[in-house]
Amino acid sequence: MTAKTQLLKVSDTGIRFGGLKAVAGVNLELKKGELVGLIGPNGAGKTTFFNLLTGVYVPTEGTIELDGEKLNGLQPYKITKKGISRTFQNIRLFDELSVLDNVKVAYHSLVNHSMLSSIFRLPSHFSGEREMEEKAIEFLKIFNLDQYMHEKAKNLPYGQKRRLEIARALAAKPKLLLLDEPAAGMNPQETEELMNLIALIRNKFELSILLIEHDMLLVMGVCERIYVLDHGQLIAEGNPEQIRNNPKVIEAYLGEEVS
Amino acid sequence: MAVNIFKNARGFWTSIVLAVIFGVIMQFLITGGTLNAFYVNTLFFIGINIILAVSLHLIIGITGQFSIGHAGFLAVGAYASAIITMKLQLPFWLGIMTGGVAAAIAGLIIGIPTLRLKGDYLAIATLGFGEIVRIVFLNMDYVGGASGMTVSHLTTWPWLFGCVLLTILVIVNFTNSTYGRACISIRENEIAADAMGINTTYYKVTAFVIGSFFAGIAGALYAHNFYIIQPTNFGFLKSFDILIFVVLGGLGSMSGAMIAAIFLTIISTFLQSYPEVRMVIYSLVLIIMMIYRPQGLLGTREITSFLKAGKSAKGGVNSDSKNTVA
Amino acid sequence: MEIIQQLVNGVSLGSIYALIALGYTMVYGIVKLINFAHGDVFMVGAFIGFYSITVFDLGFFPALLISMTACAVLGVLIERIAYKPLRNATRIAALITAIGVSLFIEYGTIFVRGAQPEAYPGNIIPAKSIEILGVKISTQSLLILGTSLFLMVLLQFIVHKTKIGKAMRAVSHDMDAARLMGINVNNTISATFAIGSALAGAAGVIFGVYYTKIEPLMGIIPGLKAFVAAVLGGIGIIPGAMAGGLLLGVIESLVSAAGFSLWRDGVAFVVLILILIFRPAGLFGKNIREKV
Numbered sequence: 001m002t003a004k005t006q007l008l009k010v011s012d013t014g015i016r017f018g019g020l021k022a023v024a025g026v027n028l029e030l031k032k033g034e035l036v037g038l039i040g041p042n043g044a045g046k047t048t049f050f051n052l053l054t055g056v057y058v059p060t061e062g063t064i065e066l067d068g069e070k071l072n073g074l075q076p077y078k079i080t081k082k083g084i085s086r087t088f089q090n091i092r093l094f095d096e097l098s099v100l101d102n103v104k105v106a107y108h109s110l111v112n113h114s115m116l117s118s119i120f121r122l123p124s125h126f127s128g129e130r131e132m133e134e135k136a137i138e139f140l141k142i143f144n145l146d147q148y149m150h151e152k153a154k155n156l157p158y159g160q161k162r163r164l165e166i167a168r169a170l171a172a173k174p175k176l177l178l179l180d181e182p183a184a185g186m187n188p189q190e191t192e193e194l195m196n197l198i199a200l201i202r203n204k205f206e207l208s209i210l211l212i213e214h215d216m217l218l219v220m221g222v223c224e225r226i227y228v229l230d231h232g233q234l235i236a237e238g239n240p241e242q243i244r245n246n247p248k249v250i251e252a253y254l255g256e257e258v259s
Numbered sequence: 260m261a262v263n264i265f266k267n268a269r270g271f272w273t274s275i276v277l278a279v280i281f282g283v284i285m286q287f288l289i290t291g292g293t294l295n296a297f298y299v300n301t302l303f304f305i306g307i308n309i310i311l312a313v314s315l316h317l318i319i320g321i322t323g324q325f326s327i328g329h330a331g332f333l334a335v336g337a338y339a340s341a342i343i344t345m346k347l348q349l350p351f352w353l354g355i356m357t358g359g360v361a362a363a364i365a366g367l368i369i370g371i372p373t374l375r376l377k378g379d380y381l382a383i384a385t386l387g388f389g390e391i392v393r394i395v396f397l398n399m400d401y402v403g404g405a406s407g408m409t410v411s412h413l414t415t416w417p418w419l420f421g422c423v424l425l426t427i428l429v430i431v432n433f434t435n436s437t438y439g440r441a442c443i444s445i446r447e448n449e450i451a452a453d454a455m456g457i458n459t460t461y462y463k464v465t466a467f468v469i470g471s472f473f474a475g476i477a478g479a480l481y482a483h484n485f486y487i488i489q490p491t492n493f494g495f496l497k498s499f500d501i502l503i504f505v506v507l508g509g510l511g512s513m514s515g516a517m518i519a520a521i522f523l524t525i526i527s528t529f530l531q532s533y534p535e536v537r538m539v540i541y542s543l544v545l546i547i548m549m550i551y552r553p554q555g556l557l558g559t560r561e562i563t564s565f566l567k568a569g570k571s572a573k574g575g576v577n578s579d580s581k582n583t584v585a
Numbered sequence: 586m587e588i589i590q591q592l593v594n595g596v597s598l599g600s601i602y603a604l605i606a607l608g609y610t611m612v613y614g615i616v617k618l619i620n621f622a623h624g625d626v627f628m629v630g631a632f633i634g635f636y637s638i639t640v641f642d643l644g645f646f647p648a649l650l651i652s653m654t655a656c657a658v659l660g661v662l663i664e665r666i667a668y669k670p671l672r673n674a675t676r677i678a679a680l681i682t683a684i685g686v687s688l689f690i691e692y693g694t695i696f697v698r699g700a701q702p703e704a705y706p707g708n709i710i711p712a713k714s715i716e717i718l719g720v721k722i723s724t725q726s727l728l729i730l731g732t733s734l735f736l737m738v739l740l741q742f743i744v745h746k747t748k749i750g751k752a753m754r755a756v757s758h759d760m761d762a763a764r765l766m767g768i769n770v771n772n773t774i775s776a777t778f779a780i781g782s783a784l785a786g787a788a789g790v791i792f793g794v795y796y797t798k799i800e801p802l803m804g805i806i807p808g809l810k811a812f813v814a815a816v817l818g819g820i821g822i823i824p825g826a827m828a829g830g831l832l833l834g835v836i837e838s839l840v841s842a843a844g845f846s847l848w849r850d851g852v853a854f855v856v857l858i859l860i861l862i863f864r865p866a867g868l869f870g871k872n873i874r875e876k877v
Contacts, residue, residue, distance in 0.1 A: 095447055372862045380865060390850070
């Protein structure tokens with residue numbers, strides 16, 4: 001690892017729902033260009049942690065900083081504009097919109113033409129929309145989704161839906177991409193394709209990725225560093241080799257398969 | 260999904276020219292006496308109902324915000340415009356503008372707090388708002404209270420047609436732009452829209468305000484099409500009448516809402532002397548429709564997509580099992 | 586003393602709201618549907634009570650029982666015919682159906698018997714009044730309060746102490762899990778509709794006795810207000826509906842007492858919007874967020 005600058009800094013962050021501490025005292029750092037895994041048994045608080053990062057929940061303790069800017073308390077859409085974008089464990093696409101339009105929605109915050117220019121169909125509307133469309137099509141080509149461009153998102157096969165969700169998240173031009181179990185429900189071949197895709201994304205878009213995954217093979221294979229969450233607290237951090245041999249991790253996963 | 264005729268500048272202008280030609284022909288038919296008073300009257304009702312249907316379609320069909328107090332905005336527009344023309348003796352065009360703007364302001368005031376609510380709660384809150392508006396006018400002596408307010412007949416075909424055209428143009432253009440897509444993304448999955456950088460509150464309120472504005476314009480035309488307006492004209496049943504256009508036509512389909520508005524207006528003029536029969540039929544149609552074809556006549560599709568049969572056949576394997584009200 | 590007099594009126598009115606609100610809250614708790622037709626079941630209950638008293642010459646309690654039974658059947662029919670096919674449909678579709686059923690009952694009633702109002706005979710309950718500490722309380726008010734309270738206690742008993750009550754609580758908590766545990770979900774939902782509708786029927790008869798005038802569209806406003814009461818108390822929470830109903834009745838009476846009787850109908854909706862904005866889970870509810 002060459003020395004890189006820091007991107008995300010999470011300090012002592014947590015949230016309690018009533019009396020229940022769902023996540024507590026998490027310290028986590030991500031450097032630019034890093035691909036980091038976040039693993040843990042079911043109910044460890046991984047998705048809750050993502051929800052804290054993206055503003056769906058507001059942390060009740062600690063601070064979250066991206067590029068030195070504090071994100072606590074910002075609404076989700078503002079955090080997306082600051083540079084964190086995500087996918088969801090249970091895919092959330094815009095089902096009735098076409099594949100192309102799904103990506104265009106992510107470009108929305110980057111448009112220049114005003115609402116009035118669209119309503120009165122001024123020239124800036126046409127040029128703005130055309131530019132958006134060209135960009136989106138080019139983007140879909142990278143993901144081999146351009147063939148489904150005009151298909152409604154809900155009609156895509158499962159694997160392609162996951163792919164589209166990642167594409168859409170990337171279209172929002174994030175500095176940090178959060179992937180929530182991207183391989184869930186995929187067969188081994190699809191998982192392998194996905195691993196290649198994630199590697200490609202990171203090189204091509206020069207961003208950092210934080211990955212929640214159950215598939216150990218995938219996490220151990222692509223991640224440089226791994227954090228392990230259990231009962232809402234970090235219990236280990238290290239490279240795949242260290243994590244594999246960490247007794248605490250083995251204990252947390254006891255009964256579950258650690259490959 | 261979208262009405263594609265306005266996709267490029269030429270299609271846009273052709274549609275406008277065709278519409279204007281239609282309007283002029285109708286004007287000749289009306290002034291020439293080819294259409295008798297009954298037909299003209301029905302035509303005016305159709306026009307007003309189209310504006311109402313299309314404006315509510317933007318809120319429910321496009322943005323997915325289930326508002327059932329649309330008659331409240333109709334009432335605000337009707338009373339505001341009537342105050343301008345009758346109390347202040349100002350010209351009709353100013354009355355129409357004021358009606359729209361007053362309703363838009365009402366939409367803004369009611370939309371900001373209530374649009375944070377979801378589904379059922381929003382429905383009930385908007386319904387409550389509609390009732391409050393009615394009760395306010397009922398208690399305002401300035402506008403005649405329960406006995407209502409007399410209004411001159413000023414709504415003419417050019418005004419009506421112009422407003423219908425403007426409503427359709429603005430809402431179609433809004434829908435088929437990045438702003439409309441932002442609204443649709445909220446309807447489809449609000450959490451994902453938020454995660455994609457869409458300011459969901461802003462766009463929900465925007466759609467609500469635009470919808471209210473046109474409902475207010477419809478109110479101005481409605482008020483000046485009668486000789487009297489009373490709070491009872493704007494009760495829950497009126498909201499329901501508008502709602503049924505949008506639902507029957509297909510949530511998300513503007514042409515569907517328009518067709519339903521035209522069709523149901525014609526039916527109700529024939530059933531005018533039997534209001535309870537009309538309501539029994541309406542309610543049965545609604546129940547049966549929801550059980551057997553909950554997506555409405557056209558679903559989210561537009562009538563134009565049926566004209567381009569070849570293209571729509573390709574995406575026609577839609578299993579219309581829509582369980583996505585987040 | 587005037588204030589206390591108004592409070593008594595408010596509590597009487599509120600107990601009617603509470604009885605209707607219970608049905609809303611139970612149904613919402615179990616199938617997450619605002620049963621718009623509930624206010625119309627209340628209206629049907631009032632009419633059945635009226636005909637039982639005038640045509641069959643029955644007293645208050647027999648009429649009450651007949652009305653409750655008939656409304657229970659009506660409630661189950663509505664559920665089986667209109668709502669059951671939509672159990673997996675979108676919320677909007679279910680809501681629209683409920684509005685459709687409501688209109689169907691209202692205008693079906695007008696179609697069958699006309700829109701003219703009826704008046705409950707005044708001699709069903711001896712009109713005496715008792716003076717307690719300078720406040721006149723009519724026997725009518727006492728009977729209404731007594732009946733309502735009895736029904737609410739009975740409901741609490743059913744929900745907490747009987748098998749069907751346990752099933753109802755299980756289904757409202759998690760329908761699929763309840764089904765896996767061998768609970769007959771369909772019957773449980775029907776039972777919920779039956780109980781809720783019976784309470785609405787009782788409220789109809791009580792309303793008729795207290796306010797005399799009944800007509801086919803009488804269910805709309807009390808129905809909406811009872812819904813407000815249910816939201817006020819926290820929808821899905823049975824004690825919340827009772828408290829919400831009583832509170833709303835008292836608020837309305839106080840507004841009338843303050844000289845704003847024309848605004849009385851508006852107050853409920855103002856309360857609704859305020860509660861939705863500031864405490865959408867209701868006074869007794871807990872905030873629940875959508876799972877992401």
